[in-house]
Amino acid sequence: MKDRETNRIRALALALAACMVLCFALAGCSLPGRAQSKIKKTVEEMSTVQKVTQMMMLRFKTWGTGDAAKNVTELNPEIQSLLRKHSFGGVIVFLENMQGAEQGTRLIDSMRVANQLGGAKTDLLIGIDQEGGYITRLATGTQLPGNMALGAANDTANTQRAASIVGEELKALGIDLDFAPVLDLNNNPNNPIIGLRSFSDDPQIASNMGSAFIKGLQSAKTAAAIKHFPGHGNTDVDSHSGLPLINSSMAELEKYELLPFTACIKSGADVVMTAHIQYPQIETQTYVSRFSGEKISLPATLSKTMITGLLREKLGFKGVVVTDSMVMDAIAQHFDRKDAIKLAILAGADMLTVPVETRTAAEIGELERCIDDVVAMVVGGEIPMESIDKAVTRILTLKEKYGRLEPAKENKVEENVKNAQAVLGSKAHHDAEWEITEKTVTLVKNEGGTLPIKASGKTVLVCPYASELKALEYGVKKLKDAGILAQDADVSCLCYNGMTAEAEKIAEGAANIVAVSAMYSDLDLDPARADWSAFLDKLCDAVHAQSGRFTVISAQLPYDLARYQKADALLAVYNGRGMNSDPGIFAVDTLQYAPNIPVGVYTAFGGCKPTGKLPVAIPKLDASYRCTTEILYPTGHGLSW
Secondary structure (H helix, E strand, C coil), X not given: CXXXXXXXXXXXXXXHHHHHHHHHHHHHHHHHHHHHHXXXXXXXXXXXXXXXXXXXXXXXXXECCHHHCEECCCCCHHHHHHHHHCCXXXXXXXXXCCCCHHHHHHHHHHHHHHHHHCCXXXXXXXXXXXXXXXXXCCCECCCCCCHHHHHHHCCHHHHHHHHHXXXXXXXXXXXXXXXXXXXXXXXXXXXXXXXXXXXXXXXXXXXXXXXXXXXXXXXXXXXXXXXXXXXXXXXXXXXXXXXXXXXXXXXXXXXCCHHHHHHHHHCCCCEEEECCCECCCCCCXXXXXXXXXXXXXXXHHHCHHHHHHHHHHHCCCCCEEECCCCCCHHHHCCCCHHHHHHHHHHHCCCXXXXXXXXXXXXXXXXXXXXXXXXXXXXXXXXXXXXHHHHHHXXXXXXXXXXXXXXXXXXXXXXXXXXHHXXXXXXXXXXXXXXXXXXXXXXXXXXXXXCCCCCCCCXXXXXXXXXXXXXXXXXXXXXXXXCCCCCCCCCEEEEECCCCCCCHHHHHXXXXXXXXXXXXXXXXXXXXXXXXXXXXXXXXXXXXXXXCCXXXXXXXXXXXXXXXXXXXXXXXXXXXXXXXXXXXXXXXXXXXXXCCHHXXXXXXXXXXXXXXXXXXXXXXXXXXXXXXXXXXXXXXCCXXXX
């Protein structure tokens, strides 16, 4: 009897389990199946022109050129007409476009409306380079500390929290795709374009932080685009103004640069952006540069070896491949436009970012000719229709995932404006931003217990820029509000721009001087070429002459930590941007500000303990203030108290 009852219960449990499996299967397969059918049907119904334009992401930063150029903050008739005429894949927006919550929301809505009125079969993808930190494209909202700062914290929960704030603010504006995170490893101190945009020179840190950033964006229903594949860190040329070359073998890439990309593809990155960089040891196909007349290797953006062979086949990436801007000098100077587009598509790129500038009616005419050229190449068989269909299918699959497969049927712009005003730069987001940044500050040197500063005597805080002065003052205000500094403490802040001859006067009577150094290139380290570095040397000597202490806050690239070895204490905060107004007032459309400097000041006085570790190695400098191969402070170095 007992066995019979046991068998009956077991049979019932199995039946219920089978039912649940069937329901799960129906729920899990029928929806994707319907979406796939819809995508397939949409592609089949598209004309060749619609498919080609679906593979283009345009930008409308300004209208007009030279002194006549004006920021595009609302659509003019020419842009409206263009968006109505063609079914473009998307638009990438910039700081010039995004000046406030209401304005930005209405601008993006007007793009979608123009697209819809033109009879487009799909909605637009709206993209942006909102990396956080030094590279942000919103005038308002929450900036966050930036990638290198997050790498210094090396805390996946911290990074995910930061990225979720980025994603929430973008989603509130109607932006679907963030061209972030940057996965380039900044192992070249002279890199002119990556720098603070990199998490680290350590591939494991970059892998972990990149994966967490993706998770944070996607938790806010924002797509993530990792860049710049297969790596832009180990070069001293900016692809905006030149064609970089990295002389690494495939084996070397696999051991270093590719590791974060591999990890983040496994973590579910939606999009990969390619780099305009030559890899002559890997790419055998060449092109005669129209700029120099010399044979050059195809950069990764135009390389089938890199995109199809490496990214698709070897790393298994199945999402959308987008090019970096095709009007950057790395491509535009060296390649005929028609050739570059053909090579990119044949290489396996799905979406061309800014194939042509669209700042004037004449340039819109150039875009029309560009579209005609690509259509002719497809019709003539130079570009297989199969390649086009695969690319468009991947783009539509991405759109379906983020709710943009079909044009919006209902206009909710007023509701969206109110939501954006409530979300962008909210007090909750700025409070979280401060907490996130506290974990990033790195104490590199602290002789004689210089830090935390005991404000029993005169303390002077100095910085090179007026906007940084407000950041210093805000840090002091936070200390006083927290009761860490007395309201009448002898602490003053000044900007040393224009005061570089007054080092002794500034230091007079000071027990402590805290100086902000903002290094943007190695030129900032040489006193023969930079007044400010010479000034800091004199300031250090002047305060030491009266037995005072000298602290340097490295606010930008941390390689200047090697420059100021006479300092008693060294802190790194990884973002030198300041502020234009009191960020304690959380009004709608308060301008973005960087939290790094005020949190650095807060830390220097003991407001919190420094827990960050250097995310990049700091090399020693030679007599000419150039980086050597000898390491002064290794990756992972960091002190506390």
